[in-house]
Amino acid sequence: MTELPKTFDPASIESRWYAHWEEKGLFRPERPDATPFTIVNPPPNVTGSLHIGHALDNTLQDIIIRYERLRGKDALWVVGTDHAGIATQMVVERQLNAQQQKRTDFTREDFIAKVWEWKAESGGAITRQLRRLGCSMDWANERFTMDEGFSKAVIKVFVELHKRGLLYRDKRLVNWDPHFRSAISDLEVETKETQGGFWRFRYPLADGVRLADGSDHIVVATTRPETMLADMAVAVHPDDPRYRDVIGKDILQPITGRRFKIVADEHADPELGSGAVKITPGHDFNDFEVGKRAGMKAGDMLNMFDADAKVVQTADGKVPDTYLGMDRFDARKAVVEEMKALGFLVPHVTKDKEGEEVAADFEPRTIQTPYGDRSGVVIEPWLTDQWYVDAETLAQAPMQAVRDGAIEIVPRSWEKTFFNWMENIQPWCVSRQLWWGHRIPAWFGPRIISTLEGLKPAFSFANDPEFATKSSEPDYAVVAETEADALAQLADYYAQLGHRELVVCDSSSEAMTVLLQPGFNLDTHLPVWRDNDVLDTWFSSALWPFGTLGWPEQSETLERHYPNDLLISGFDILFFWDARMAMQGMEFMGQVPWRKLYLHGLVRAADGQKMSKSKGNVVDPLGLIDKFGADALRFFMAAMESQGRDVKMDEKRVEGYRNFATKLWNAARFLQSNGVTASTAHEAPPAALPVNRWIIAETVATVQAIDTAMAELRFDAAANAIYHFVWDQFCDWYIELTKGAMDDETRAVAGWAFDQILVMLHPFMPFITEELWHLTGDRASELIVARWPQALAAVDTDAQGEIDWLIRLVSAMRTARTELNVPPGAKLPVIVRDAAEATQRRLDRQGAALARLGRVESLTFGEPPAGGAAQIVVDEATFILPLEGVIDIAAEKTRLAKALAAAEKERDGLGGRLSNPSFVEKAKPEAVAKAREDHAEKSAEAERLKAALDRLG
The missing domain is CATH 3.90.740.10 (Valyl/Leucyl/Isoleucyl-tRNA synthetase, editing domain)
Structure with missing residues (x-):
């Protein structure tokens, strides 16, 4: 066991532990016989950098996957990035422009080669940043929407949808970006x-x-x-x-x-x-x-x-x-x-x-x-030929899955929005006029419009697809997974005219050039060409839940991990990504892509406004990690994630969770200095002392609370359960109650309880917990693959009741002393009146702790002496603290009465404002909310002051 440093320094441990976990393959330990649990990350753009929305989304996913890994499951978090058609092409074109070059100076193949070069050099920024956040993804099997295997899945889906009549070419209005054309x-x-x-x-x-x-x-x-x-x-x-x-x-x-x-x-x-x-x-x-x-x-x-x-x-x-x-x-x-x-x-x-x-x-x-959003130019509704997916037909199965409960949407309030969009869904335009992306597997040739005997065959050539709005006759199109299959289909089509050699062109423009060449003979040759467009990025990412698992190959991984168990997503991509995954998954796999869909809110600025660069209120998560550590940022995200609500960014709260990590660190140092070491058992050790039986019961209750919250995807409830247990029960009370009384039983219980804390806290704060796991004892394995606590220990309700009673009594005494300005060092006698026999026995057992924690000079039963005194009622007993000679009772009464009057005046003034309909209806919402907060605060202050005044008699 290594002695803990005096201070907790996040920067010194984060990169070290992350590299260790990844190098040892601990993000995906070998568990072939375990129950599988699978999630996929919403693939970030390969051009992207970690923003605060990524931080929320990926923190929640990492909490889930670490939790399920600790529970012994074969936990797979599929990771990858999206090729981001427009965004990536724009980045590379800007680089070319800086060198006085443009895309059209290159062939399509040469330009795409430059994009791949850029990806190799600069496309990994977002994945490195996800590592800094602590995301325990399966990096050994990282995917990319343009990798060979995934591209195979994309092409197959396009061809199959076309065969099934669910994908077609049509002339409709689209959002046209004149900058990107x-x-x-x-x-x-x-x-x-x-x-x-x-x-x-x-x-x-x-x-x-x-x-x-x-x-x-x-x-x-x-x-x-x-x-x-x-x-x-x-x-x-x-x-x-x-x-x-x-x-x-x-x-x-x-x-x-x-x-x-x-x-x-x-x-x-x-x-x-x-x-x-x-x-x-x-x-x-x-x-x-x-x-x-x-x-x-x-x-x-x-x-x-x-x-x-x-x-x-x-x-x-x-x-x-x-x-x-x-x-x-x-x-x-x-x-x-x-x-x-x-x-x-x-x-x-x-x-x-x-x-x-x-x-x-x-x-x-x-x-x-x-x-x-990327070009900054006004979008033009433009009538053009594009490829469309019959989204209305594909939407039927996902809607039924939600109705039947095969897909559970959390929070359920999003179901109405889901159905409203799906029931009114429009054809999905899936073609884009770019070079970077999955090229559409379609080939064209001139349409035959006359084959009458004795007449020369006639053809209709549509204009270049870019200007196809003038065409009266569409070109003849075939869709195939390979060029060889496409040419075979085209040859069959033109066979009715006799043999003609097909001249394969890379684009419609090239085909027109060939056609217009002097001497080109349509009797012997026909130009055919590949569709110049690529697929919408969302088309490929819609296959993410099964395309990343090896489909169309029927692999063991696919069979084991599809359907996924859960998808965590921002509500803002419910239709663009989530719904389309449901459509494609059910069409091609015959099953839902995931059993549960969790939709979280947005991260907003502290004042509730949406973050934007133009407003200057964007928060950099990497800056917060540099300042407070990844653990603090992660815990903030979890604690603030309340179902159905947006997260308001609050740097002070992040700093508070950094302080929470420091408190945990100091608790570990205290335990170490008192001879407490790592526990050797997963089960709770035997205990006779009430304080030890109490902390065991509180530990079990916390495990149960976290398990319940995680099952309901209440991240805030889970985070708050472990936070209050660590800060209040363990650090503030258990350590205080056991100071100076560290016998062997207490050391064993304290070591066990602290181990359970590290395991329960690990999904939220992985770095500090892994560090403390190893600094507090010799371990058989890393914490990331330890065992989740069992909530099976017998709960001693008598011990819980006794220690809870002691905590309430000490807290009430401390509050009264503070409110009445009793000098901190003063020890007071306490007279107990109306105490039941059970309370007297508790006082006998806990008298020493009460004297130390409540600064009690003596404890007697009976009537108090004459003079001013503070009276505290806990359960049936009254505890009287004589104050004659300790404070100036008359002056204290005057002070409290004056403070009470001021608090009541402010409370009533705020109450009057809030009861005025004109203020509530016309004032800014944030002003009304602030007035309500202030009213509640002044009401509570007035109640405290009145109670303190009443205590003096």
Whole structure:
């Protein structure tokens, strides 16, 4: 046994112990016969750094996995990182830009090689940081969403979904990022408030048609005037009497001259503006749905932008040449100016301070504008061909699993949100126009449109997919796991034309170049090409629970560890990741991916605001680890994680848990100095003394409390149970009660109880507990693979009752002395009145401890002498502390009465404010919460002061 240093230094032990655990393979000990327990980490982006949300999420997972490992299970925590398509490509492109290079200077293969080089050099930052947090993951089997085995699973799932009719190519609106020239997911869209405008324009009715009021036009309003170049309808509410007679009539767009119909649709709100809405289905999600309801096919909807969000000619050729090539925001200005010049702009009229009318081109408005969270550019709804998954069909099985209890969502309050989203789920766009990622296993060729005998075969070549919105006929596509299989399918398709040699191209652009080469003969050769797109990152991460276990190979690991037991996830990725794992797991494995889904909240700033770099309130978890140690940060996360609530960051609390670790360290030093060593038994040693029987019972009760809390995933309850046991029962009372009375029995019990503390605390504070485990005795194994305490020892309720009584009595005496300003060193006589026989026996046994801890000079039974005294009632007995000559009783009464009046005045003032509905309803929530806290504090203070005054008689 090594003598403990005087001070606890987290930095000196954390890296040492983590390296030891990992080197010895203790994160996944060999336990083939044990019950399996499996969790998977939400794979962080390979570009990422540890942020405070990671710290919460991974701390909770590590607590669970260490707990189950200590309980003897074959505990597997699958670890890996996500290839993060857009984020990673952006990082590498920035590096190239710094060298005056760009992605398109390289071939696709050469660029991807550079990404792999970056990953090898810089992609491990997040995993190193997870180690600093203490995450005991199975690093020996670390996965990456682009590794060979996982990629095989991704391709197989894509092909199988296509075969089953659950994955298809379709033309729909997507969130288009003009910077990356790619579709992005809803999660990658950040909505910001921007200052914009509301423009109103007159659209003339065609063919001399007029409204009921005689008007020859309809006024429409828009925040995006530029899109009128692709307008295809004006919508009015079917019950709006102003427009009922013109539904189905033609109306004209002034700039393009395009004629289109007035359609009836409930999307048009009669109470909003003029009640008429211009419909641009190719550039607005709501308009897209209106267009579909009006009978427009997606392929016929007009597109006026290219991939850079610059104006291009629409399929009907109606856009004036002057607009072609314009940036969308320049086009906005130009459209407004032209409509104004043509007399079709309706000015916005307001009155100035003098009451004079003032006209402006538009009404200023605050607009909710979508931005790409990484590119920072405004997202454009864009009509394009993409690959989609039939999410509605796949959602049925997970919904039923939740209804049947096969998947338990904790807290249950999230079930309603889950069902609401799943029941209204939209097709999932899974293609991205990037180079880094899983390339879509699809190949294309020209579609045969004529094979009539005697006629030359005709083909339809769609444009480059990037500009496929103009295509009238889609290319012919095949999906296969390998290029050889794809070419075989294409050869079969073209066999009806006779033999033609297939010219395999890497992209549609290359195929067009080949096709346009002089002398290229379609009678003998046909260009075919690979889909240029990659899969959405969430598509691959949806396979995480089984793809990481070796699927599609039917491995022993897969059979043993699927389904997973638990998934811990932030609620913010419930739909983007959790729900999609449930869909894919049930579709391909026939079972739920995990039996329980725990959704935790966000970590917010101390004032409750969401953390963001722009607000300057982001907290760096690595900085907290440097300052207070990983154990303190971990314990803070656990103690503050209350189901259904966000965690408010509080550095003072983290510091408090560092102090808690120091208290544990000092307790170990005290025990060591008194000859207490490590226990040699898992079971509690025999004990006769009440104080030892009491601490054994308290230990067992704490084990039971933690087991119950962990079964219910109440991390805060588990952390608070061990915290109060260590700080209050063991350090404050047991050590105090046994000072100067360390016999062999007490040493054995103290050593055993401290060992149980180290094991119970280990999931929360792994570093200090492992260090103390080895410094306090010779051990057969590391603490990380020790045995969890058994909550089976007989609980001595008599001993518990007696020591609890002693603690209450000493605490009451100490409180009274403090409140009455009794000098700390003064010893007081105590007279006991009305004590039952059981209490008298307790006083006989605990008299020495009471005298030492309560600073009691003498203990007698009977009536007190005349004069002021403090009276304390514990159970049936009254304990009287005479104070004549110890304090100035009259002055003390005056002091307490004055303090009581001040506390009551503040309490009543706060109570009056809180009873005022105007304050509660109109004040900021944090101000109301603060007033309630202050009211409760002053109420308690007043009660304490009144009790102290009453004690003086």
